Amino acid sequence: MTSSVPAGRTFSWPVRVYWEDTDAGGIVFYANYLKFFERARTEWLRSLGIEQRALRDRTGGMFVVSDTSIRYHRPARLDDELFVTAMPLEVGRVSMTIRQQAFLKTQAENTLLCEATIRIGWVDASSYKLARIPPNLLEILK
Amino acid sequence: MTSSVPAGRTFSWPVRVYWEDTDAGGIVFYANYLKFFERARTEWLRSLGIEQRALRDRTGGMFVVSDTSIRYHRPARLDDELFVTAMPLEVGRVSMTIRQQAFLKTQAENTLLCEATIRIGWVDASSYKLARIPPNLLEILK
Amino acid sequence: MTSSVPAGRTFSWPVRVYWEDTDAGGIVFYANYLKFFERARTEWLRSLGIEQRALRDRTGGMFVVSDTSIRYHRPARLDDELFVTAMPLEVGRVSMTIRQQAFLKTQAENTLLCEATIRIGWVDASSYKLARIPPNLLEILK
Amino acid sequence: MTSSVPAGRTFSWPVRVYWEDTDAGGIVFYANYLKFFERARTEWLRSLGIEQRALRDRTGGMFVVSDTSIRYHRPARLDDELFVTAMPLEVGRVSMTIRQQAFLKTQAENTLLCEATIRIGWVDASSYKLARIPPNLLEILK
Numbered sequence A, B, C, D: 001m002t003s004s005v006p007a008g009r010t011f012s013w014p015v016r017v018y019w020e021d022t023d024a025g026g027i028v029f030y031a032n033y034l035k036f037f038e039r040a041r042t043e044w045l046r047s048l049g050i051e052q053r054a055l056r057d058r059t060g061g062m063f064v065v066s067d068t069s070i071r072y073h074r075p076a077r078l079d080d081e082l083f084v085t086a087m088p089l090e091v092g093r094v095s096m097t098i099r100q101q102a103f104l105k106t107q108a109e110n111t112l113l114c115e116a117t118i119r120i121g122w123v124d125a126s127s128y129k130l131a132r133i134p135p136n137l138l139e140i141l142k
Helices: A032-047 A052-059 A135-141 B032-047 B052-059 B135-141 C032-047 C052-059 C135-141 D032-047 D052-059 D135-141
Strands: A011-016 A061-072 A081-091 A095-104 A110-124 B011-016 B061-072 B081-091 B095-104 B110-124 C011-016 C061-072 C081-091 C095-104 C110-124 D011-016 D061-072 D081-091 D095-104 D110-124
Touching: A011 A032, A032 A061, A032 A081, A032 A095, A032 A110, A052 A061, A081 A110, A081 A135, B011 B032, B032 B061, B032 B081, B032 B095, B032 B110, B052 B061, B081 B110, B081 B135, C011 C032, C032 C061, C032 C081, C032 C095, C032 C110, C052 C061, C081 C110, C081 C135, D011 D032, D032 D061, D032 D081, D032 D095, D032 D110, D052 D061, D081 D110, D081 D135
Parallel strands: none
Antiparallel strands: A011 A081, A061 A110, A061 C061, A081 A095, A095 A110, B011 B081, B061 B110, B061 D061, B081 B095, B095 B110, C011 C081, C061 C110, C081 C095, C095 C110, D011 D081, D061 D110, D081 D095, D095 D110
16 A cells, blocks of 8 residues: 555645544544545645635635545554645536545655545535535636 | 532533544543533533524624633543533623533542633624623523 | 434434534534544444443454545534434454434434445554454454 | 734744634634644654654653643634744643643734643553653753
8 A cells, every 4th residue: 555646736735643633542533534634625725726714705605525435544643744635536517526645654655544535515605505616716626 | 539529500411432532642632621511511501591503693692712721630531431510600791600520420439530610701703702691691691 | 315214223322513513614524424423333332232442451452444435415503413323234254334324303304414334444453453353242243 | 912923942833724623603613722732732842852652652651731721812713824832831840831822823913812821741651640751851841
């Protein structure tokens, strides 16, 4: 499960493992990878000039996760240095699908810890109903 | 640090320790007691007929914590059964102070794990500015 | 997406939505359903007489999640009352697969909020390597 | 509550506010500042060459929080950029007291959001009993 960092359109974000992320098993609690993935998606959007709070204030809409599929390969532990990727697989009119991976950073090669496919829908922030991604946002994402 | 359950106006709420609450030290992560205390305050308010989401929809205000002081006496571990208390010490026009304790439930006596004094202010939910607690709410709290 | 509670071998556990579970979108943060699912699995195991901390002390092993697949249908909000189910789909020699659902409890019918398929492997608690589920534990689970 | 960054021995660490940190009130959940403070303490220790997992493996001991006192001045919101400080106030033989502050980073001046005094004791990692901080660790901290 060793792998080089994926190339191309892949965005990458560093994540350090703190006490808050671990559990009594001595490893990162499985739900917390979804936090790491969300941070990387947020920073990927920010790298495209998209700030989500400002976006909601302006458009009345926001992204909400509708599907996740995660495979956990190896555990991460306190003080580990990870990096987490985000790569859009498909961008549609109301949702997009993103491929994400978490790697342990090591001197030699990077080790794949966890990988996910995550689908995100655009919703009205009051009704939580699916809506079309605003055109100028869609243009940036594509 | 053994103690019987306090009596009188003290509200008590059971809390079970799950994997999510623990850290790699094998014990409950220190920030998570603030979650337990918040749950107990919420359930104390609910026991008085106060549902916070409905309250905000109706009044445009909400409670926000302004001060906490916590002493950690003994650690809690996975599967431990706790109960958490909430007792109003002082209710003012814009804030109230609540005394809270977390106990480990044991067959013999209960063990005090953690105790806190928490001050909560009433704020406008848009501006986050301090405001007077609505009169009918104040009446219930006093 | 309305559904009656599943019957048969399905275990069900109540979960209340607190402030800690929500995010600035006004709904339960997507990672937190994995906490709810973990609580329900833990209580399902407990209902079978299995306490995980004691189990690790006795056997040197523990369960670790290896795969999750989650579909989010509708959001949950502050003060919502949920119940979360756990039903073993398949129990193997080193892992088991569990079907889990989160429902919003309403007076009329229950609303399906979120559903997951979660695979859990048995590992050595020091090396985190997959190992055979101890025979007496396997017997209880089957 | 505007303030310039404290000088001297003060360590400072950047923290970005993500969805995971916020609650349905639209602001950072009060318990999560304790996560931010813990990250800053961990990075302060790391800046002194102290890695806590390695430290426990080597010494059999770890730091555990025994007291916190926190004042919340202003809320932080999604996408806010904070920095969090850590400054040792007093280092004793079994514990130390650390002063911590969280600031909102703005172009003009920085705004104090939250400040804390946190006492941390050194404990045996198995018994959780207070113990003397190892001499070479104490030397680094003083």
